[in-house]
Amino acid sequence: MTGFEAQWLALREGADFVARDAAVRDAALRIFAHRDEITVVDLACGAGSNPRALAPFLGSRQSWRLVDHDAGLLASARAALTAWADAVEGEEPLALHKNGRRLTFAFQRLDLNADLASALEGAELVTAAAFFDLVSRDWIERFCAELSRRRLPLYALLTYDGRESWTPPHAADAAMLDAFHRHQARDKGFGAAAGPRSSAMLRETLERHGFEVHVGASPWRLGPGDAELIAALSEGAAEAVAQTGLVDAAVIADWRAARRAARGCQIGHVDIFASPRGIG
Numbered sequence: 678m679t680g681f682e683a684q685w686l687a688l689r690e691g692a693d694f695v696a697r698d699a700a701v702r703d704a705a706l707r708i709f710a711h712r713d714e715i716t717v718v719d720l721a722c723g724a725g726s727n728p729r730a731l732a733p734f735l736g737s738r739q740s741w742r743l744v745d746h747d748a749g750l751l752a753s754a755r756a757a758l759t760a761w762a763d764a765v766e767g768e769e770p771l772a773l774h775k776n777g778r779r780l781t782f783a784f785q786r787l788d789l790n791a792d793l794a795s796a797l798e799g800a801e802l803v804t805a806a807a808f809f810d811l812v813s814r815d816w817i818e819r820f821c822a823e824l825s826r827r828r829l830p831l832y833a834l835l836t837y838d839g840r841e842s843w844t845p846p847h848a849a850d851a852a853m854l855d856a857f858h859r860h861q862a863r864d865k866g867f868g869a870a871a872g873p874r875s876s877a878m879l880r881e882t883l884e885r886h887g888f889e890v891h892v893g894a895s896p897w898r899l900g901p902g903d904a905e906l907i908a909a910l911s912e913g914a915a916e917a918v919a920q921t922g923l924v925d926a927a928v929i930a931d932w933r934a935a936r937r938a939a940r941g942c943q944i945g946h947v948d949i950f951a952s953p954r955g956i957g
């Protein structure tokens with residue numbers, strides 16, 4: 678289990694919202710502009726941040742299936758979407774109204790490594806945010822082959838790309854980042870994780886399968902107003918690096934203290950929209 682906490686996902690939601698690349702979103706929306714109704718499957722949905730971000734850009738009747746292996750996060754997603762809605766029409770399935778749109782949500786608990794095919798069933802658009810760094814090269818290959826076979830478009834947001842810069846810099850930044858990336862490559866349930874190489878791997882694999890691929894940068898640009906997120910990032914990185922044993926404990930402690938007080942940082946992500954040629 679990867680064990681993401683709803684509290685961490687809520688903390689990053691604001692930064693995720695503003696980071697999303699508008700040109701990639703426009704490319705995705707062009708395909709669906711004429712559609713009033715759409716069925717979307719959001720993979721590794723966590724607490725449902727992605728549908729909250731995308732729903733305002735899609736048609737007036739949306740049917741979402743949110744997939745995750747964590748029952749607690751699926752329950753958080755249901756609660757957060759209900760709180761976000763203007764009105765609740767029904768509970769089973771969850772039917773909501775938001776800004777003049779009618780949205781239904783189904784929640785599917787499923788391990789995406791074991792049962793990818795069921796997750797993709799019935800989708801017209803597949804979305805996923807902050808997910809692909811967890812999966813392996815083999816899974817990306819299997820996933821893209823399956824998308825290609827089904828001629829399904831993919832809108833993948835906020836895939837970590839390994840680039841980080843912190844202000845002010847610290848002497849241990851490079852050693853800490855290298856060790857953090859080694860930790861990221863540990864198996865997260867899909868085999869050795871692609872980590873910071875995942876965005877490049879996803880793009881290359883989609884292109885090889887004949888998709889038309891749009892790519893845009895979606896970095897977090899965090900400043901003094903993001904102190905809580907900066908502190909959480911610093912703690913998470915320091916803990917991960919400590920587990921690798923690659924950096925001296927005193928260096929980690931010094932880096933952690935400096936990073937908690939950092940004025941800002943940029944954390945690299947990539948957005949991708951990929952469509953099978955000839956659709957749209």
Ligand SMILES: C[S@@+](CC[C@H](N)C(=O)[O-])C[C@H]1O[C@@H](n2cnc3c(N)ncnc32)[C@H](O)[C@@H]1O
Binds near residue numbers: 686720726
């Ligand atoms: C970084 S979180 C992103 C959550 C959400 N997409 C967001 O943007 O807030 C990664 C998500 O992947 C899910 N996940 C990890 N391994 C999974 C698996 N094998 N099957 C299904 N979901 C998985 C986690 O439960 C978590 O919700």
